[in-house]
Amino acid sequence: MARSRLELHSLLLSLNPNGQVYFQPPANVKMSYPAIVYSRDRRLVQHADNTPYINTKRYSVTIIDQDPDSEIPDLIADLPLCTFERFFVSDNLNHDIYNLYF
Secondary structure, three states: OOOOHHHHHHHHHHHOOOOEEEEOOOOOOOOOOOEEEEEEEEEEEEEEOOEEEEEEEEEEEEEEEOOOOOOHHHHHHOOOOEEEEEEEEEOOEEEEEEEEEO
């Protein structure tokens, strides 16, 4: 049985207890930091006998923090089926982006 997005949301909240977790936030939302922002990205579908037998959603997970040494990216990186995508700094905020199959 596939896991739900709400289960992922709860998991991310447990990794960022003092901050916020946002799913596809609209542009008018004022975020507080540290924050985890995630959105659906794509699906991994593998077939056998012309029938999908693996169908897993991939999420793009961005950790936004003022602290360049934040421990939150390390906690996200330790999740199963998670890969690091890139890092950048914008408006003096550090952004770590991961791909997570969940």
